[in-house]
Amino acid sequence: MGARVGEAAPDDSALFEQLRASDLEMATIGWRLASANAPLCDRLEPGLGLQLHTLDQFASQLRDSARSHFKFATPVAIEGVIPDGPAAQAGLRPDDSVVRIGPVDIAAGTGKPGTTQRLVAVQLAVAQLPPTQPIEIAAIRDGAPLTVTVQPIPACRSRFELELADNFSASADGSMVQVSSKLLETYRGDRVVAAIAHEFSHNILHHRDRLEARGVTFGMLAGFGGNVKYFRQTEIQADILSVYLLANAGYDPKAAPDFWRDFGPKYAGGMFRSRSHPYWRDRVATLEAEIARVQADPQRPHVSKLIAERDQPLDGDWQALLVRKR
Ligand SMILES: [Zn+2]
Structure with a gap:
């Protein structure tokens, strides 16, 4: 040259x-x-x-x-x-x-x-x-x-898209999962997969449709009023199902709590705490409880009971799903 x-x-x-x-x-x-x-998946x-x-x-x-x-x-x-x-x-x-x-x-x-x-x-x-x-x-x-x-x-049936962006973002719109390049680059390996599996879970569980059926508001107002319980329910459900998706695809599901232990205190604690999402420490506890359950499950592939319930209306009972950090 x-x-x-x-x-x-x-x-x-x-x-x-x-x-x-x-x-x-x-x-x-x-x-x-x-x-x-x-x-x-049903689609x-x-x-x-x-x-x-x-x-x-x-x-x-x-x-x-x-x-x-x-x-x-x-x-x-x-x-x-x-x-x-x-x-x-x-x-x-x-x-x-x-x-x-x-x-x-x-x-x-x-x-x-x-x-x-x-x-x-x-x-x-x-x-x-x-x-x-x-x-x-x-x-x-x-x-x-x-x-x-x-x-x-x-x-x-899903598209997976990388968005070139210098911020941390991950989203699901019912038919597509999108993560930002910064998230992919910062959490290389199984940890970014955990974030992607969480978003993918929203789509597999038809969360967008079920939230719309509840008449919730998306965007800035997602974390307020009567909407909160439905958003929290879908967030915890997505965490739970992500453990199954990771295990079935041969990833280590422990990547999910690992992701939150790093991301949580930096970006989802204190003033950055979102009202629509549970506290990251409780998410870690919930993920770990589900990992123990999946590891003891002899069935292949692992199928969460949330799959059978995905066409039922959301009842907003997130408290029954969340495992609190002790
Ligand atoms: Zn989510």
Whole structure:
């Protein structure tokens, strides 16, 4: 490599590869949780083990270098494949551009520059396909067409998204789990998985729908008035189910109390204490009690009783679920 001359362009490829690594880390966590826990989910999708991205999502000044770096020949390409997952086994590789996934035609979608609209539309359409039927995928690799047949495995229907943000955030909206890059980078390993499993639990337990059925207010007012008991109930339920999801996916469930022991005193104690969420020490105690229960459970996969109750209205009785720190 020659020396840099004058105003050399910043090295976008290092940034792109860093993005790819983080996205794939998130996708791998999502894949493990969603496939191992499929028996606990009532909404399934064909699990392909495929991390897609779209050229649209890159800022305009990066779009040309993104196009050449990731070899975009269509607006949607494979950012990464889960090692040994169905797509990898069928021979798909990172930087293959996608033409069609089953009946879902990439060119038919529309997307606004600067957004992931087109990608989300593709993901939602693919998620509607039968979860175990083979899917033909047409792609372009180095300019040449390629068609493979992928044998999916059933996975919980969910998107997992990494948000590039310099704050700690994790959320679930019923169909998607999102965590911030700062959370992923700060709590690498199983601890961030515990946070993701908590959010995923909200979706598996239909919490968004059940809270809406109770007429609660989201956002700033979530922690006030008659709403509090319902939010607390869903928070504790999500903690409890997260233990099962982690264990089923081969993660150490102790990562969940470990996460709270670090995160709690720094960011969820004192003046940062949220009224809609239980005190972090009680969350640790509740998680530890549930871990003991799961470890003694001979059943595989582990299934919480909350799964059978997920279509019942929330009763707001969070006190019956919470184990207080003694
Ligand atoms: Zn939560």
